[in-house]
Amino acid sequence: MHNVENSIREAAKKLLSEKKVDLIVGYERGTLPLRTTPCFVDKAEDVRKLVWNENCDANLSKYLLSRKENVGVVAKGCDARSIAVCIFEKQIDKEKVVIIGAPCLGLIDKKKVKAKLDGRELLEATIEDEQIRLKGEGFELVFPKKDFICNSCLTCRHRNPPIYDVFTGEKVSEAEVDEFGEIADLEAKPAKERWEHFKEELDKCIRCYACREVCPLCYCKTCFVDQTMPIWFGKTNDLSDTMIYHLVRAFHVAGRCVDCGACSRACPMNINLREVVKKTEKIMKERYDYTAGLSLEKIPPLGEFKIDDSQEFIK
């Protein structure tokens, strides 16, 4: 981890001093335990601020949209993939971006940590030897790190950025996991039960749009839910409107979503949004054999067609 951190700093320093970039976007320590915050470095001597650990959870690709200057960006596997999608969609200019790829360690899910704390305040946390130590007033707890890894990381198959300009550290081995195992149980249920499940989950939504704001692919200047001419769907938190918001957002990220999990992490109501968008990934894989963000050239499924596409649902 420290060697990755050092090589990120070195790469950043080199890019800045050789004037290849004007700015580095990376992570620095946050003010709270287990937190990092996006960090913008424009002087070579400041690169020591940059950190790399299991809490580098923000997907920084969002900061690259419509940047004028040349930017170097620190990216994990999923971040790099969403950058690739944005480059393909001409939202990020490849010529202006240097991707500093780093092998992902798996992110710590703050919500899983919070659940173990029972309302107590966390004052200090350390991660060492695959263990995580949580300290606060009158308590000290040790857990295996794997208990706190984000669900999106548990099913990730691209911890090493598939697309990068500079690679820092050493590549890690990719897990052979069942990418769609998480939604298999749900899919096997009858429609009525699925409906009941999503109804219960999505009824919690307060339409704060945090999920959209963090999503690297929700970059539209005017989102369909904010559109007023015409108003397609209501802005209320009536169940029908909320369901449709999530349905349409999922539809919009179909073939683009890289399962970074940012939407789920951002939701203040603890809705597992990955459960909705994960299905789009599966549809793309099964129907069109496509995985988003692995190439800068391949046209995504909804951007093309074949004469013999599957059509078992058409009479």
Add this chain to the structure above:
Amino acid sequence: MKPAEKEWTPKILAFLCNWCSYAGADLAGISRMQYPPNIRVVRVPCSGRVNPYFIIKALQRGWDGVLVSGCHPGDCHYISGNLVARRRFAVLKDLLEYLGIESGRLNFSWVSAAEGEKFATVVKEVVEKVKALGPAERLVKR
């Protein structure tokens, strides 16, 4: 009969492509083929014109079923409108079903201008399916 006693019959919104299915429906009509009167037709220039929002909005407004019908692959007047649409509909249908919308409410077909009989059959089948499901409830905004 008071309205409550009236037997419920489904309302189905059909988007028909002007160049094929709409003409197919016309042929069914002038050939005096019988099919249930539960559909209301919106004529569209091409199945590719059918924005997924149209379908979702129809479900939200309480239509019991939706039918989208266009030209057979290869016959689209705009060459590939129906092929682009086919992928969109596939994803939309898969997603809606995943969320728990009954599969029979969303129907797609390819009906050419010469297939009056196929049109009548498609409508019959769609109406039967939707009848079996009963009135739409999920996704309907009250």
